[in-house]
Amino acid sequence: xxxxxxxxxxxxxxxxxxxxxxxxxxxxxxxxxxxxxxxxxxxxxxxxxxxxxxxxxxxxxxxxxxxxxxxxxxxxxxxxxxxxxxxxxxxxxxxxxxxxxxxxxxxxxxxxxxxxxxxxxxxxxxxxxxxxxxxxxxxxxxxxxxxxxxxxxxxxxxxxxxxxxxxxxxxxxxxxxxxxxxxxxxxxxxxxxxxxxxxxxxxxxxxxxxxxxxxxxxxxxxxxxxxxxxxxxxxxxxxxxxxxxxxxxxxxxxxxxxxxxxxxxxxxxxxxxxxxxxxxxxxxxxxxxxxxxxxxxxxxxxxxxxxxxxxxxxxxxxxxxxxxxxxxxxxxxxxxxxxxxxxxxxxxxxxxxxxxxxxxxxxxxxxxxxxxxxxxxxxxxxxxxxxxxxxxxxxxxxxxxxxxxxxxxxxxxxxxxxxxxxx
Numbered sequence: 001x002x003x004x005x006x007x008x009x010x011x012x013x014x015x016x017x018x019x020x021x022x023x024x025x026x027x028x029x030x031x032x033x034x035x036x037x038x039x040x041x042x043x044x045x046x047x048x049x050x051x052x053x054x055x056x057x058x059x060x061x062x063x064x065x066x067x068x069x070x071x072x073x074x075x076x077x078x079x080x081x082x083x084x085x086x087x088x089x090x091x092x093x094x095x096x097x098x099x100x101x102x103x104x105x106x107x108x109x110x111x112x113x114x115x116x117x118x119x120x121x122x123x124x125x126x127x128x129x130x131x132x133x134x135x136x137x138x139x140x141x142x143x144x145x146x147x148x149x150x151x152x153x154x155x156x157x158x159x160x161x162x163x164x165x166x167x168x169x170x171x172x173x174x175x176x177x178x179x180x181x182x183x184x185x186x187x188x189x190x191x192x193x194x195x196x197x198x199x200x201x202x203x204x205x206x207x208x209x210x211x212x213x214x215x216x217x218x219x220x221x222x223x224x225x226x227x228x229x230x231x232x233x234x235x236x237x238x239x240x241x242x243x244x245x246x247x248x249x250x251x252x253x254x255x256x257x258x259x260x261x262x263x264x265x266x267x268x269x270x271x272x273x274x275x276x277x278x279x280x281x282x283x284x285x286x287x288x289x290x291x292x293x294x295x296x297x298x299x300x301x302x303x304x305x306x307x308x309x310x311x312x313x314x315x316x317x318x319x320x321x322x323x324x325x326x327x328x329x330x331x332x333x334x335x336x337x338x339x340x341x342x343x344x345x346x347x348x349x350x351x352x353x354x355x356x357x358x359x360x361x362x363x364x365x366x367x368x369x370x371x372x373x374x375x376x377x378x379x380x381x382x383x384x385x386x387x388x389x390x391x392x393x394x395x396x397x398x399x400x401x402x403x404x405x406x407x408x409x410x411x412x413x414x415x416x417x418x419x420x421x422x423x
Contacts, residue, residue, distance in 0.1 A: 007049050011042035012061040015092075019062060020069075032153045035062065036125075039092065040099075040118055040161045045168065047105055055096020059089035087132040095125040111162050118158030119151070126150045185275055188267075188310065205251070208244040212237055267306045269341070269416075270297040273332055276313045280321050280330070290327045297334040299341065303416040308387050312395070315384040316345040316407050323349030323405070331404070340393075341416060343409040351405045352397065360397055361385050391415040 019035025039058055043051055063085050070081040098121040099105075107113045127150070130142055215237035222230035277293050284291040303309060313332070320330045328348040335342050352360055361381050381395075388395040393411035 004049055007042075007046045008054060008057060011039060011046065011049070011054060012058045014038040014042065015058050016062050016065040019066075019088075034157075036091070036095065036122060037157045037161050039095070040122075040158070041164060043096070043099060044105065044108065044114070044161065044165050051096050051100040051105075055092050055099075058096075059092030062092065063089040083136045086136065087129045090132045091125045091129040094128040095121055098124060108165075111166050115155075115159040115162040118161060119155040122154030122158055123151050126154065185278070188275065188306065189279060205244055205247050208240055208247060212240045212244060215240055266302040266304050268302045269299050269309075269334060272303065272306065272309055273297045273313070273334060276310065276317055277332060279314065280317045283318060284321050287321065289321065289324060291321060291324055292329045293332075294329070295332040295334075297332075299334050299336050301336070301341065301413065301416070305391065305416050308391060309411075309416070312384045312387050312409060313343065313345070315380045316343075316409070319380060320345060320347030320349060320405070323347055325349070329404075336413070337410075339413055340410050341413050343411075345407045345409075346404040348404050351403075361395070 015035045015038045017035075018038040019033045021035075022033035039055075042049070043054065063082070066085040066088065067078065067081040070076040070084075071078060075081070076084065099117075102117055102121070104114060104117045104121075107117065127142070215233060219230055219233035219237055222233050273295050277295050281291075281293055284293075317330060317332060324330070324347060330348075331344070331346040333344040333346075335344075385395045388409055388411065391411050392415050393409065395407065395409050398406040398408055
């Protein structure tokens with residue numbers, strides 16, 4: 001309620017203020033001003049306010065405002081000023097009444113129609129004002145020339161307001177779109193983390209299935225030999241089976257979380273690479289590092305393996321960011337070679353010694369240490385290679401190119417077009 005009252009006050013004040021920016025084309029006190037433009041814009045933009053009440057209050061406020069202004073500058077007496085400006089109040093009354101009955105707000109998606117409605121309502125309201133003025137003063141009768149002028153100024157004000165309204169609307173839509181895009185990127189990053197967890201969970205379930213089978217076979221052999229530990233083997237098999245069932249429920253829950261509304265099942269490779277670069281630019285800023293990122297993707301291809309690729313590329317580019325000491329350069333290049341899509345990730349970090357390159361994909365290998373000298377887990381590249389191999393691709397480190405550490409990911413395009421499996 002307080003917000004509506006504030007909006008009403010703003011509309012009334014703006015209409016009164018811009019109403020003093022005027023010309024008097026017909027002589028006398030009849031004026032063309034920007035007050036109605038402010039009023040019309042307020043009705044279109046602030047749709048929470050009622051049209052009729054706003055029009056009545058604005059017309060009354062403008063009448064009082066102009067009378068007070070005349071009296072303060074000793075231009076007219078109270079009574080004289082009241083009858084001079086009363087027709088202006090009728091202009092706002094009739095304008096809001098016509099806008100209300102035509103339901104102009106329903107047609108905001110059709111700017112040209114709204115402009116024509118506004119021009120017509122402006123013209124008719126001016127006619128009403130002139131008729132009222134003829135009652136209280138010697139205002140000249142309406143002629144074809146003055147009618148044409150009324151129509152021209154009405155169209156000018158109306159289309160100015162509609163243009164301004166659409167300009168603000170477009171900016172608002174763009175702002176909302178930018179926020180929406182950021183939200184989608186955040187959801188994709190969350191889903192990427194969920195994908196990684198689901199990837200490992202599926203591997204664990206495969207192992208649990210094998211352990212369950214072997215435990216039951218062990219129980220069968222022990223029972224046939226009438227060994228006293230056969231019930232223990234059966235208990236182990238049952239417990240492992242329960243763990244597998246719990247893992248299945250967890251995987252189903254992860255799958256439901258990953259299938260979020262609003263996320264496209266496919267994403268262009270170029271857009272995906274841009275998402276990786278933007279995320280890691282923020283990561284570099286967080287680490288207080290000045291890193292120049294460049295990327296080039298001319299591939300016109302979309303993939304359904306969004307989270308798999310995001311996981312792999314994020315691992316490689318984040319590793320590059322972490323490897324650079326303070327200043328450096330990271331490149332992400334994408335090319336289509338025969339039937340394979342090839343990603344190149346290069347960084348200007350210290351590099352990996354040649355005699356250690358056969359170990360980089362082993363769990364626990366790392367060249368990164370924190371301020372206290374503690375090493376990282378060293379499973380990122382192992383995990384990335386596992387995902388790439390699940391797509392029948394390859395991940396390898398190449399010879400340094402111009403002093404830059406160079407990782408290459410090669411994945412068959414048919415694997416990138418297959419349906420994303422999350423359960």
